Amino acid sequence: MIKISCLFIIFIMGISDIFAGVSEKTRSETDIYEGEILFYYMPGEGKKIPEKVSIGASFNGWNPSDEKYSLIKQTDGSFSRFLSLEAGMYGFTLIIDGKWIYNMKNYTLRNEIKPYPIQYKDDGFGGNFALIKIKKK
Numbered sequence: 001m002i003k004i005s006c007l008f009i010i011f012i013m014g015i016s017d018i019f020a021g022v023s024e025k026t027r028s029e030t031d032i033y034e035g036e037i038l039f040y041y042m043p044g045e046g047k048k049i050p051e052k053v054s055i056g057a058s059f060n061g062w063n064p065s066d067e068k069y070s071l072i073k074q075t076d077g078s079f080s081r082f083l084s085l086e087a088g089m090y091g092f093t094l095i096i097d098g099k100w101i102y103n104m105k106n107y108t109l110r111n112e113i114k115p116y117p118i119q120y121k122d123d124g125f126g127g128n129f130a131l132i133k134i135k136k137k
Contacts, residue, residue, distance in 0.1 A: 036083070038070075039071060039082075039114065041112070053097075056100065102126070105120040
């Protein structure tokens with residue numbers, strides 16, 4: 001009986017380690033330092049690959065119309081762009097094929113997005129946007 005209990009405890013400890021890594025981001029994924037910041041979007045499994053992805057953010061007056069805030073489509077179906085940002089706290093959301101993503105918290109869970117938000121903030125219209133904190137080097 002003792003052998004079975006010990007094996008069960010070891011099994012449970014191993015399973016919890018596996019799932020701990022799935023749900024939590026590491027410090028290096030949320031620690032962002034000023035300079036060239038990678039903005040990245042990869043549609044989740046089974047999602048349609050959009051034609052255009054832009055960023056609406058506090059650093060661009062929530063105005064994604066400037067092409068410098070459009071992510072560049074990659075051959076694997078992802079979108080990315082480096083933006084130069086100084087240290088500070090910034091809110092952002094994605095605009096996908098002209099449609100604003102109003103619930104970044106749920107959207108982040110279903111798609112791959114970088115930089116990974118440290119938290120989400122109520123947008124005052126029933127949705128939320130992602131928050132990133134960029135640290136001084």
